[in-house]
Amino acid sequence: MELNDLQQTRYGKLQALQAAGIDPYPARVPQRTHTLTALREQFDALAEAGTSVTIMGRLRQRRVMGKSAFAHLNDDHGAFQVFLSKADVGDEPFKHFVDLTDLGDIIAVTGTLFTTKMGEPSVHVTSWTMLSKAITPPPDKREGQFSDQEARQRQRYVDLAANPEVRETFRIRARLITAMRQYLDQRGFLEVETPVLQAIYGGAAARPFTTHHNQLHQDLYMRIATELYLKRLIVGGFDGVYEIGKNFRNEGVDRTHNPEFTMLEVYQAYGDYESIMELTEGMIRFAAEQIFNSTSIEYQGQQIELGGSWQRITMRDAIFNKTGVDIRECREFDTLWEAIREAGLKIERKPTWAKQVDELFSEFVEPELIQPTFITEYPQPLSPLAKRKADDPQFVERFELFMLGAEIANAFSELNDPFDQEQRFLEQGRDYAAGDDEAMQMDEDFLEALRVGMPPTGGLGIGIDRLCLLFTNQTTIREVIFFPHLRKQGEE
C-alpha cells in the first residue's frame, strides 16, 4: 500500500496505538447508549439525572487546549460536542487522545452531560475508545468543502461523510421508494422479481447490453424493461404485480440518463390507461404527503403542485395548441409535413408520420410541461405494446406523465390481442432491418402467453431516478444515484 505523507503520519499514530496495547480496529466495542440525535432530544433529563452515556461517531472537529480538549462527533443524523480534561479522563488517555487521534477517526466516548459556558450541550468524557483509525484525512473540516463533482462521484463515501445534505438526498430517495411500495401493497399489488439476464430483450425501444453465459455457451441481454415478464404474470392470474428494479440501456449519459437506472413497473388486471392515471396521481401524491406533509413541492425556485387532478391533454390538442398543426387531420407524412411548412415551424424532417409527430411534441410541447401533465393518445407506431383506440386505431390508449419538462412515467392499456401484437412485432422487425437498432425483437413466447389469454390490463412504468429529482430538488440524475456511471480513470 502506497501511503502519502499525511497517511504516513496517521499510520505512525496507528503503530503508536498498537505499541500502547490499543487495537486501532477493535472487534469488541462499548455498548452505544444513544445516537447523537437521541442524546440531543433527551439532553435535559439525562443531564439532570447525571446519567452516564456512551456515544460513538466520526471525529469531525478537534480543539485541543493544553490540559483540556473539545471535539465534535458526527453520526448518521447528528453531531454532538464532547469535552475532555486531563484531570478527569486521566493523563495517559488524555495524551493518547491528543497525540494519536485525527479528524476522521471513529471513536466512542463515555461520560455525563453538561452545558458549557457558551451554552453548548456536551459530554464530559470519563473515558474514550478508538473504534476505527482513519488513514486518509477527511477533505476539510468545514462542511460542503468537498465539492468537486468528479471527486464526489468517484468517492461517494467521502462525499457522504463530508456533506450531510447528500445523505439527506439519498434518505429521501429511500423514503420515496418506500412510500410507493406502501401505496401499491395497500392496494393488493404483489411485488415480484423477474429476470435481468434475458435471451430476448423487449418492452422498450432501446439498445441492450450483451453478456455471455460461459457454461451454457449462450449470449444473453441485460434487460431494458420488465414489461413482458410482468405481463406474463398477469396472464398467470395475478390481479396486480409490480417490480422495482434496475434496467440497463446502452445509450449516452447525461443529466437525465444513466446506463443503469431504476424503474417501477406496475400492471393492473382489469384496468386501463385511465385507471392507471388515477393510480399514478394517487401514488406520487401519497409519497409527497408521506415525505413532506404537503402536495406542493418547491423545485428550483418554482412550486410543483401535486394536489388535485392533474391536467390531461391529448397529444393532438397539446401539439395543436402550440403549433396550430392538427395531427388528427394530417394523418400521413406528406400532409403533416405540408402543414408544418405552412405553419412555418423550424423542425427536423423525420422519416415517418409517427416520428414526425413525436418530433413536433418533443420540440414544441415537452419543454413547457413543468407542472404534472398527462399527455394522452399516442400514435400507434410509437407504441408497439399498447392497445389501439376503438374509435381511432391510428392512435393508442397511452399516456405519458411529464413534469419539470421531462418524461416521468409511461403507461398504456396493454395490448392483449395476440394477432395484433404479432403484427406489431413484425413491424418492429422491419424497422430493425431498416436500420432502427432500438426496435423490438419478436418474442414468440410472449405471443404464446397472450394466446393463453391476458385480461384487459393497465400498465405503468415510472423512472424512479427522475421522479427523485423532483423530491430532492436536484437537477441531475447523478445526484440521486449513489455510484453513477463514470469512465475509468487513467492507470492505477
Added chain:
RNA sequence: GGGCCGGUAGCUCAGUGGUAGAGCAUCGGACUUUUAAUCCGCUGGUCGUGGGUUCGAUCCCCACCCGGCUCACCA
C-alpha cells in the same frame, strides 16, 4: 460525436514564459469552557498525460485522458 469550459498541495482555490501561492488540514510549540478556537513557527507540488516551440514551459502550440455545460443521439 460537435462546440465551449475546466484539471495547480489532502480539500477549496489564486497565479506567472524565468526555481510555485493562500485558507483549511498536517507537523512542532503555548494554552483547562472551545465551537470555522486562538497565538507562534515549519512542512507539504511529476501544476491531468505525452509530445513540440523556447536558452528556459505549470503558462504558448498539438495530441490524448478525465470531468462539466451544451447541441446531436436517446425515453
